[in-house]
Amino acid sequence: MxxxxxxxxxxxxxxxxxxxxxxxxxxxxxxxxxxxxxxxxxxxxxxxxxxxxxxxxxxxxxxxxxxxxxxxxxxxxxxxxxxxxxxxxxxxxxxxxxxxxxxxxxxxxxxxxxxxxxxxNRKKQYLLDDTTPYPFLIRLGVQSPDGKVKKQKYDKFRQINRFIEFIDDSLTHLPKDRTIRILDFGSGKSYLTFALYHYLRIEKGLDINVTGLDLKKEVIEECRQIAQDLNYDNLEFLVGDINDYNEETAVDMVVTLHACDVATDMALARAVRWGARVILSVPCCQHELFGQIQSPELQVLLKHGLIKERFSALATDSIRAELLSLVGYESQLLEFIDMEHTPKNILIRAYRTEKRHSTETIQQYKAFRDMLGAKPFLEKELLQSNHLFLSE
Known part of the structure; x- marks a missing residue:
């Protein structure tokens, strides 16, 4: 043959x-x-x-x-x-x-x-079954007490399951011989924070300690009550700003969902400083590059405001992923699930590998950044903390 x-x-x-x-x-x-x-x-x-x-x-x-x-x-x-x-x-x-x-x-x-x-293969196989009652989903109003997903909450249920798939994929990168420390910046109503805790602690039986951080005091108080009602002893919620949170020296997983504009970069920079093994970030409102981009080569694209806005968001996330790769992470941009009919559907996933980058990779990043005329906030943060070196 x-x-x-x-x-x-x-x-x-x-x-x-x-x-x-x-x-x-x-x-x-x-x-x-x-x-x-x-x-x-x-x-x-x-x-x-x-x-x-x-x-x-x-x-x-x-x-x-x-x-x-x-x-x-x-x-x-x-x-x-x-x-x-x-x-x-x-x-x-x-x-x-x-x-x-x-x-x-x-x-x-x-x-x-x-x-x-x-x-x-015709029916989507979820990590959380859509006929099994889960106390946290019932408490959050996604399921009825008999375990049926409410019709108006099915998109939320799909999003929670998609997020748990990312968590499940990350398990091999988390420590197995000690408590796993997890921080969720901008946790909001905390659907995904509770899902993360449930899956890792209840389903997988892992030793974890999770903190959700958000600026909205009334939301945090509600989340604290739900965690108390569910006896989620190792899940806490704090009122605070990403930039002012200095309580940690080492963290294993950092989650940041819809932190607005450079707040995402602040969270990513913190994750790098702490040596986080896993980073999961869904950015929001990427305005930083919109006012910076000055590129004659892209003028055909940039003269249309709508296209410039979308391009700026994609370029911002591409730069974030590339910078994470330059400081020792294996990074990817993946499709998430739209939240409340908004286009916030890109997730940055990064695993710490300590893999050394090449001079060519640095030059490619610098060429792209310079073509745009961009001065990325995350680059400045990583340079100041001595995690990033671009002189090669």
Whole structure:
């Protein structure tokens, strides 16, 4: 069997009704950041897709590929990897590719035929089930006492679950031999603060200590009462400003949701100073760069106020993510869920890795910043605290 024949055969079989799951592994290059790729069939809007799950060292990324595009995706992957395991309803196969792409194919029959069922992919599987009553969701008015999610609160329920997915992904980066210290700046009504506490303490049984901080005294008092009613002993709420909070020397996770404009940068700078292992931030009202950008090359874009505002917000978050990477974090910009019909749907996720950055990376950041004529608040904060060095 030739390489092209292998791709044809796998594409054909993986898109018929017998395919259950597969794994593509053994990269041909040590520099490939994706360790392995898992594949499974899913149904989206009534059409067959293959979901490719890319497994990096610390994170997972998913790509849903329509059946008509699977051949090209497999061809691309099999040029990078040497091994394929695939399970079908009545057969398991193992494929090994040599350095010169010689194909070795081994097949084992399955005596008890399996049934491929895509139905489990039709309903979203939440980490918090939408039929189980949770005391904190009932107390916050998201669920009725019998566990039913209120119709008008279903978007909030989806947002809470999306947030918990990010928390769950972060577990491998948190300490396992001591109390985990978590700070939530700008906690507001604290739906997500309570969700975080419930998931880590009640569901996972972790030893945690969580503080929610907000400027609104009446909101904080209400949250304190709810925490007391739920017997959440290691969850406290304080009235305070991000810039004035100096009670910590080390924190494991910093969460900041919709802190306005440079308040987000203040929280990110604090997280870096404390050596936080995990940062989860949903920025809001990114006005800083709007008045700074002076770039003739971008004038076609910048002359439209609406477009300039959106571009400024995207550039601000891109700069934040890049700065975090320059001080030893693995950072990503991910899609969150809109809150109350606003476009605050980008989440900055950063894991501390201490990975050294290259001179080229610094130069790329400086070139982008200078093209915009920007003077980012976060850059100044990190330079002043001696966490960032741009002289290389």
């Amino acid at each position: 030739q390489f092209e024949e292998l791709v044809d055969e796998l594409a054909r079989r993986m898109t018929d009704s017998s395919f259950i799951s597969g794994t593509i592994s053994q990269s041909r290059t040590k520099s490939d950041e994706v360790k392995r790729v898992k594949v499974k069939p899913i149904e989206l809007k009534g059409h067959l897709h293959l979901q490719f799950e890319y497994q990096f060292e610390r994170i997972l990324q998913h790509e849903n590929v329509p059946a008509s595009e699977v051949h090209g995706k497999l061809s691309e992957l099999l040029e990078r990897y040497k091994q394929v395991h695939a399970e079908f309803a009545d057969e398991k196969i193992h494929v090994q590719l040599s350095k010169k792409f010689k194909v070795m194919w081994k097949s084992d029959q399955i005596h008890s035929k399996k049934v491929v069922d895509l139905s489990h």
